[in-house]
Amino acid sequence: MTGHTDLRPTDPGPATTWWRHAVVYQIYVRSFADGNGDGIGDLAGMTSRLPYLRDLGVDALWINPWYPSPLLDGGYDVADYRDVDPRIGTLAQAEAFIAAAHEHGIRVLADLVPNHTSWDHDWFRAALAAAPGSPERNRYHFADGSGPDGSLPPNNWTSFFGGPAWTRLDDGQWYLHLFDTSQPDLNWELDEVRAEFEDVLRFWFDRGIDGFRVDVAHALRKAPGLPDVEPPFRNSDPGPGNHPYLDRDEVHEVIRGWRRVADAYDDRMLVAEASVHPERLPDYLRSDEYHQAFNFEFLEVGWRGWRQRDTIPRAVERATAVGSTPTWTLSNHDQVRHATRFALPSEVDAKRWLLGGDRRWLDEGLGVRRARAAALLQLALPGSVYLYQGEELALPEATELPVEVLQDPEWERSDHTTKGRDGCRVPVPWVATAPSFGFGDTDDPWLPQPADYGRYAVDVQAGDPTSTLELHRRALALRRAHLTGDEEVDFLDLGRAVVAFRRGSGVVCVINMGTRPVVLPPGRLLLASGDGPTDGLLSPDDAVWLLAD
């Protein structure tokens, strides 16, 4: 590697706002850090770890729901949108946490869950106490059953977690829940519902929240009359448009209302969790709608270079065409951690494999190596990166959780055909030799950690230049200095399973997802995920950042 060109300095310019190229770190509150030793992560723990997050170099945090909740779906069953669950802390602590994060130069996104409430929410309790046809019931989707005696569900919709999307009450009526029975869907036809959520946004914006990740952003509006799902549509699959409950055009009216609320404040942002067809995603990013949306195609394609070569440039094009920036995510609290997905042969469905799959297929070392390479890929691309807690440690999935400890409603609702998502939600290891690996002063965290999680602990990795944590720290620092000043990217063709591109500053990223070494373009080595190139060749499962001649 020879030659030297000066890096162009970062100049964000006045029109550039922070979220366009942020690194956002996702905190799954219950599993991040436990401040009081009761086995559940909390605000005290999060606050104590702010220096760690600042040193890592992230720009913002996305906090999974912290609201009062019976926790029947990990807090995505919200009982009160204007408070904090007592197990997590108090509202005053949340405000103090937001302020402390700001002092560390870190912004904070909260999680908005508008499709459904918990069955413990005041509105749903009032609906249960009220009569069929009442205004209280009209805030949700209550309906009479079908069949001669109404004993069949009103339609054929199914829950994302398995089973019918309807539950029957003693008085004979049914209510709709696209997720768990404990998560009744709200009726977004009502102005009252819209006004309520706009007010919730203001409530948190007034307390300093910098934006929201919006849960199941594509499911709010349902077709009038709640018709059956019929071919070509399928349940839980948004399809090409006009699906009875997914990705309906009416949903965009709701979004515009939220955007007006956000725009009344300075510099706030909204990011959509909308699992829609990639070609429909730009509609969510119009200038009066979301600022950004998650790009799940990148996550789903995963370690398949020949496909990423197409999907990555298209994601860039789609986002930039509507004035947004692309986003990159490899893991979150709903997915098998990618260090484990990448450790399995690409044809294996990792989620299914968790339940009784052949353990010999797993190559943990390969998973770590690829996770490191993929980190350099996503952190070099233009746009924002959403990291999931533990990903900076190459933390693998907890693959051996005994079924007795599973908490995800998917396990029961799927009739035990999937283990669900608990394996990616196991508490983070901070200290290799402490109780619960330093998660908290407890031997009994809410989910058990694998016996060997200490190998990945923060204290083991910190200061070790070969660790995945230090790789992330260096990559984030280099990114901040050289990769966020503009959104330019030119894709290079270096082979069938190779993703390669040059950024405006002159930084070139190459990742080899194939099986043969790749000839690198000339340039000075800035960062390598593995041992770095030999004789100008990049090995399979490795990535580098070069400074082009």
Ligand code: TEU
């Ligand atoms: O997930 C929405 C979603 O699309 C799910 O179908 C997801 O793909 C599924 O959980 C995978 O098994 C969001 C949240 O991220 C998730 O944690 C919640 O359970 C869900 O909404 C309901 O609020």
Ligand code: CA
């Ligand atoms: Ca706690």
